[in-house]
Amino acid sequence: MKVEFSEEALQQYKDILQRYPEKRAALLPTLHLAQQEFGWISREVMQYLSELMDIPVTVILDTVSFYTMFKTKPSGKYHIQVCSTLSCALRGSREIYEHLTSKLGIQAGEVTPDGKFSLVKVECLGSCGTAPVVQINDDYYEGMTPEKLDKILDELE
Amino acid sequence: MREKDATVTVIIDNQSYRVPRGYTILQAAERFDIYIPTLCSHKDLSPFGGCRLCIVEVEGMRNFPTACTTPVEEGMIIRTHTAQVQSVRKEILQLFLSEHTSSCLICDEREECKRYLGTIRKAGVTTGCRYCPKDGQCELQEVVEKLGIQEIEYPIYYRNLRVEKEDPFYDRDYNLCILCGRCVRMCQEVRLANVLAFKQRGRNTIVGPAYARTHLESGCEFCGACVSVCPTGTLYEKARKWEGVAQLEQVTTCSFCGVGCQISLQIKADRVIGGLPAEDPLVNNGQLCVKGRFCIPELVNGPWRLRHPFKKFNGLEVDISWEDAITLAAEQLSRCAPDEFGLLISSNCTTEDLYIAQKFARVAMGSNQVDSPARLFYGPALNAYLALLEKSVPLAEVREAPAILCVGLDTRYGRSVVGVELRRAMHRGARVITIHPREHNLALTAHAWIQPPPGGEGEILQFFARFTAGEESASPPETNLSSETLRQLARELKQASGVVILVGSEVLHYSASPQILAVLHRLAENLGAGVLPLPAQNNFVGSLLMGTYPELLPGGFSSANEKRLKELEKVWQTEFRPLTNGWNSGNLSAGKPLKVLYLIGEALPSGEPPAEFLIFQNIYPPDSPIRPDLTLPAAAFTEADGTFVNGEGRVQRVHRAVNPPGEALPDWEILCRIARKMGVRGFDFSDVREIHREIAALVDGFQDFDQPPRQARSLTIEGKFQIAASGSFEAKPDGKKYPYLLNAAPLEHVYRGFPLSSRVEGARVIFADEVLHMNPRDARRARLQEGDPVEVTSQYFRKVWPVKFSPELNRGIVQVTVLQNELIGLNPIPVIIRKSHV
Numbered sequence: 001m002k003v004e005f006s007e008e009a010l011q012q013y014k015d016i017l018q019r020y021p022e023k024r025a026a027l028l029p030t031l032h033l034a035q036q037e038f039g040w041i042s043r044e045v046m047q048y049l050s051e052l053m054d055i056p057v058t059v060i061l062d063t064v065s066f067y068t069m070f071k072t073k074p075s076g077k078y079h080i081q082v083c084s085t086l087s088c089a090l091r092g093s094r095e096i097y098e099h100l101t102s103k104l105g106i107q108a109g110e111v112t113p114d115g116k117f118s119l120v121k122v123e124c125l126g127s128c129g130t131a132p133v134v135q136i137n138d139d140y141y142e143g144m145t146p147e148k149l150d151k152i153l154d155e156l157e
Numbered sequence: 158m159r160e161k162d163a164t165v166t167v168i169i170d171n172q173s174y175r176v177p178r179g180y181t182i183l184q185a186a187e188r189f190d191i192y193i194p195t196l197c198s199h200k201d202l203s204p205f206g207g208c209r210l211c212i213v214e215v216e217g218m219r220n221f222p223t224a225c226t227t228p229v230e231e232g233m234i235i236r237t238h239t240a241q242v243q244s245v246r247k248e249i250l251q252l253f254l255s256e257h258t259s260s261c262l263i264c265d266e267r268e269e270c271k272r273y274l275g276t277i278r279k280a281g282v283t284t285g286c287r288y289c290p291k292d293g294q295c296e297l298q299e300v301v302e303k304l305g306i307q308e309i310e311y312p313i314y315y316r317n318l319r320v321e322k323e324d325p326f327y328d329r330d331y332n333l334c335i336l337c338g339r340c341v342r343m344c345q346e347v348r349l350a351n352v353l354a355f356k357q358r359g360r361n362t363i364v365g366p367a368y369a370r371t372h373l374e375s376g377c378e379f380c381g382a383c384v385s386v387c388p389t390g391t392l393y394e395k396a397r398k399w400e401g402v403a404q405l406e407q408v409t410t411c412s413f414c415g416v417g418c419q420i421s422l423q424i425k426a427d428r429v430i431g432g433l434p435a436e437d438p439l440v441n442n443g444q445l446c447v448k449g450r451f452c453i454p455e456l457v458n459g460p461w462r463l464r465h466p467f468k469k470f471n472g473l474e475v476d477i478s479w480e481d482a483i484t485l486a487a488e489q490l491s492r493c494a495p496d497e498f499g500l501l502i503s504s505n506c507t508t509e510d511l512y513i514a515q516k517f518a519r520v521a522m523g524s525n526q527v528d529s530p531a532r533l534f535y536g537p538a539l540n541a542y543l544a545l546l547e548k549s550v551p552l553a554e555v556r557e558a559p560a561i562l563c564v565g566l567d568t569r570y571g572r573s574v575v576g577v578e579l580r581r582a583m584h585r586g587a588r589v590i591t592i593h594p595r596e597h598n599l600a601l602t603a604h605a606w607i608q609p610p611p612g613g614e615g616e617i618l619q620f621f622a623r624f625t626a627g628e629e630s631a632s633p634p635e636t637n638l639s640s641e642t643l644r645q646l647a648r649e650l651k652q653a654s655g656v657v658i659l660v661g662s663e664v665l666h667y668s669a670s671p672q673i674l675a676v677l678h679r680l681a682e683n684l685g686a687g688v689l690p691l692p693a694q695n696n697f698v699g700s701l702l703m704g705t706y707p708e709l710l711p712g713g714f715s716s717a718n719e720k721r722l723k724e725l726e727k728v729w730q731t732e733f734r735p736l737t738n739g740w741n742s743g744n745l746s747a748g749k750p751l752k753v754l755y756l757i758g759e760a761l762p763s764g765e766p767p768a769e770f771l772i773f774q775n776i777y778p779p780d781s782p783i784r785p786d787l788t789l790p791a792a793a794f795t796e797a798d799g800t801f802v803n804g805e806g807r808v809q810r811v812h813r814a815v816n817p818p819g820e821a822l823p824d825w826e827i828l829c830r831i832a833r834k835m836g837v838r839g840f841d842f843s844d845v846r847e848i849h850r851e852i853a854a855l856v857d858g859f860q861d862f863d864q865p866p867r868q869a870r871s872l873t874i875e876g877k878f879q880i881a882a883s884g885s886f887e888a889k890p891d892g893k894k895y896p897y898l899l900n901a902a903p904l905e906h907v908y909r910g911f912p913l914s915s916r917v918e919g920a921r922v923i924f925a926d927e928v929l930h931m932n933p934r935d936a937r938r939a940r941l942q943e944g945d946p947v948e949v950t951s952q953y954f955r956k957v958w959p960v961k962f963s964p965e966l967n968r969g970i971v972q973v974t975v976l977q978n979e980l981i982g983l984n985p986i987p988v989i990i991r992k993s994h995v
Contacts, residue, residue: 056351056354058354061368066358
């Protein structure tokens with residue numbers, strides 16, 4: 001499959017470029033855009049961006065591998081991020097994580113065989129007041145318990 | 158800015174200094190020899206601030222700024238060695254060492270060990286350990302000593318990474334890496350090659366090419382610039398691994414191609430152990446290619462170097478003294494009539510060797526049968542190539558040109574110095590167009606890559622030439638680019654002023670090359686463009702100027718030029734009338750059968766020995782099964798004085814860095830001795846300077862031997878070369894019957910008749926000579942595995958080569974490089990390919 005931005009994404013990319021003095025400075029927002037567009041940053045995506053932005057692929061890889069929020073593997077349809085920093089840890093994020101591993105049968109960094117769920121542990125999601133927090137795709141689920149989590153997962157298609 | 162503002166006054170360690178504005182604190186300190194430890198800064202690279210060792214105290218600034226990233230300001234008060242700064246430095250250095258194998262740095266026995274290392278004892282006694290090839294040249298070691306670190310208070314973390322040895326020329330042990338980023342910046346900022354980058358972060362950070370590719374796969378040019386700047390033992394040359402520190406350096410001219418890079422030979426115990434780029438703004442500007450950087454030691458230190466003269470005697474080879482060898486040569490030569498003698502000399506030899514060789518043939522033998530087989534490299538395109546050489550401009554023009562057209566040029570391994578200039582030109586906005594049938598290293602970076610089939614370059618150039626001559630309706634040939642794009646490129650070329658055209662080697666060997674180069678010449682005239690032919694032989698221009706060809710006399714004059722002959726007769730004090738009977742290295746049997754053929758720095762022709770008596774003068778014994786009657790050991794370019802003339806026409810010095818092995822002698826000296834033995838006058842040279850003086854009297858541009866002018870001069874050649882007929886060929890063979898197109902090229906990376914790939918381990922990997930390159934999909938369809946012997950059949954020949962998968966070739970095209978005297982006349986030629994079962 002040929003990797004290419006859609007018309008709409010290409011327009012967004014052009015808007016991003018407007019905001020920076022040079023192309024290289026626009027790399028981070030463009031990578032976010034690409035992740036939104038393609039789901040994850042594959043080699044093909046890096047190659048495409050390298051040609052699009054006229055930046056060597058090594059430099060793109062340098063950036064992608066430095067930041068943890070860029071996915072270099074495909075994630076599931078629902079990407080579950082469990083906060084494991086102090087507040088959430090004190091409020092039981094470990095149980096939440098273990099519940100998820102046994103329920104989904106995967107470890108952090110893995111994807112369920114049907115491609116529906118992927119699981120990662122992350123550092124502070126910045127919502128300590130409602131710990132423990134789980135982020136599924138772009139949404140926060142706060143004050144989690146294993147029971148609540150089951151209900152949420154069951155409702156996801 | 159006014160004069161007063163150009164500098165600022167700073168106080169460093171209670172001393173006041175005036176420093177140019179814009180300097181960093183580190184640069185200021187270095188200028189006045191104030192030591193500030195650093196591991197990541199390098200004079201050729203941008204400030205990085207990575208190692209943090211150069212921290213200093215600046216009055217009024219918070220914390221300790223790094224000296225390498227802080228610019229000086231008026232009135233700054235800087236302290237470089239306060240107790241607190243030193244203590245933080247030590248702490249930082251210990252953190253480095255906690256991740257760096259450091260037994261060589263802080264061993265308790267270090268002092269004692271050093272003292273006893275030199276002890277001469279019997280075998281079996283270990284005196285000191287050798288862990289790291291950089292021992293004694295390691296910057297980390299130096300800083301540890303300067304800061305006086307005795308022990309490490311942090312837990313040791315060994316990364317336990319696999320040592321990467323899979324690539325040619327250098328190994329990588331990232332367990333020793335301190336992440337100073339010098340190699341990354343070198344690759345990205347200076348070479349603009351972008352092969353290396355940091356990957357991952359935190360303690361997982363590692364330097365390497367994208368993904369998990371090897372350097373070979375990632376387009377690395379093996380220029381070795383990263384190896385040169387590595388402050389630790391992480392990157393080290395395979396060939397130089399345990400050679401230790403060089404004792405001497407000698408700047409000389411590299412002899413592996415016509416670019417003529419200045420190279421600093423590293424010498425230890427009368428051996429060349431390495432080559433580093435010399436700071437030379439005229440030619441290579443501190444850069445080298447893989448050949449000059451890595452190939453010299455293995456080539457000149459090979460165990461099979463000829464050390465003594467020997468002769469063939471009753472089927473055996475017998476060592477003889479120089480005296481006997483000279484006598485034997487003189488005897489054999491004395492019985493030759495002028496046209497029974499032939500001399501072939503490599504254009505890798507120095508100008509002085511070349512001059513003496515042609516003088517020897519013409520004066521001592523009275524013969525005009527002297528030739529440089531470099532002419533065979535250019536084949537039928539030789540005259541067209543010489544016409545381009547006459548239009549030659551200096552390489553520096555690439556730095557100014559708004560548009561650059563490259564034809565048949567691949568700068569990955571050979572001429573990578575030119576590649577760096579091209580990438581720099583692109584960075585400053587020049588348009589670069591490359592025409593090449595194969596995916597090559599310019600294909601990725603150039604603005605446009607036009608991909609014709611092999612031999613189809615002419616049609617594209619023809620289109621450009623017609624378009625730029627005003628025929629804008631000309632229709633472009635079919636290529637990978639649309640006709641609109643080609644028109645646009647032609648328009649760009651036409652509108653730019655000061656275009657430069659670079660001619661690589663991969664457009665010289667087609668049957669159609671004479672026409673292709675002629676069109677190129679016309680295009681250059683239409684555009685008013687400068688041309689940079691990049692000869693493959695380091696002293697090709699020198700050989701033309703010295704007249705080591707039947708058609709040419711010294712100075713580039715035709716051998717039919719009566720006036721010139723008169724002048725030469727006066728200088729040489731002899732009577733000489735050159736006979737041109739069509740004899741040359743491509744046509745050794747044109748005249749009478751040869752009694753003696755004298756080969757200097759050239760491979761033996763294949764097949765039957767072409768003369769009754771063969772004299773072979775070189776640095777290695779011949780690769781061919783033929784045994785010469787007399788073998789004379791010669792000096793390599795690292796072992797002799799002289800000059801080379803590069804492709805731009807610059808006369809550059811070659812310096813004797815070490816002594817030749819055994820009894821080997823420089824070529825000119827052997828020739829002079831033989832001439833004297835024969836009782837010929839005019840060969841009483843005791844020194845290369847005297848030869849140079851004689852050349853200077855005859856040829857413009859040669860003056861001071863010790864300080865050659867080094868100006869680029871374009872060449873003037875009188876008359877035309879006789880081109881050896883390449884045999885008669887019928888019309889193009891049927892493409893249906895012969896489905897593949899074979900593109901055969903002469904081996905380019907040759908020194909004195911020996912392919913570098915036959916003498917240098919790494920060169921074998923990167924050059925892959927005498928191997929059939931084939932698109933992997935084609936190869937799989939033909940049920941071939943990499944390395945399988947393949948039978949290649951055309952209407953005219955049948956050959957067998959091992960196959961190598963090369964994705965850079967288009968389907969339907971196969972390519973091979975062979976020794977120049979094994980070339981096939983028609984090129985490219987349709988062939989059949991099948992697996993050989995022999």
